Amino acid sequence: xxxxxxxxxxxxxxxxxxxxxxxxxxxxxxxxxxxxxxxxxxxxxxxxxxxxxxxxxxxxxxxxxxxxxxxxxxxxxxxxxxxxxxxxxxxxxxxxxxxxxxxxxxxxxxxxxxxxxxxxxxxxxxxxxxxxxxxxxxxxx
Numbered sequence: 005x006x007x008x009x010x011x012x013x014x015x016x017x018x019x020x021x022x023x024x025x026x027x028x029x030x031x032x033x034x035x036x037x038x039x040x041x042x043x044x045x046x047x048x049x050x051x052x053x054x055x056x057x058x059x060x061x062x063x064x065x066x067x068x069x070x071x072x073x074x075x076x077x078x079x080x081x082x083x084x085x086x087x088x089x090x091x092x093x094x095x096x097x098x099x100x101x102x103x104x105x106x107x108x109x110x111x112x113x114x115x116x117x118x119x120x121x122x123x124x125x126x127x128x129x130x131x132x133x134x135x136x137x138x139x140x141x142x143x144x145x
Contacts, residue, residue, distance in 0.1 A: 011039040015070035051113035071139035072097040087129035
């Protein structure tokens with residue numbers, strides 16, 4: 005397992021889609037990572053969590069969202085990149101963030117706006133190909 009990278013999986017779908025969350029965690033385990041699964045309690049939790057990490061982490065950290073399946077090598081690619089902040093597709097689906105010691109998003113940012121608000125304040129180096137999203141609402145019917 006890769007101990008150098010701190011990988012966080014913020015989630016709120018453990019009751020509505022437990023199998024999706026299980027697949028995300030299993031994928032990260034297969035890729036060699038032991039993610040820290042962090043339950044989001046309310047609509048502002050994600051922004052509060054990102055801001056907390058900006059003050060408490062001592063080096064870059066990885067966010068893998070609760071419905072994201074990074075391909076083999078995706079996390080290593082952004083960890084190995086010399087840029088301080090990296091993402092796939094300009095989202096927080098799978099992103100490397102370097103702590104700044106100040107809020108990354110404004111207080112009271114609801115979870116669905118964290119991507120846009122974060123990248124307003126810092127520059128993200130884009131990587132390709134994009135990672136996969138297994139959110140059922142994004143799948144064709």
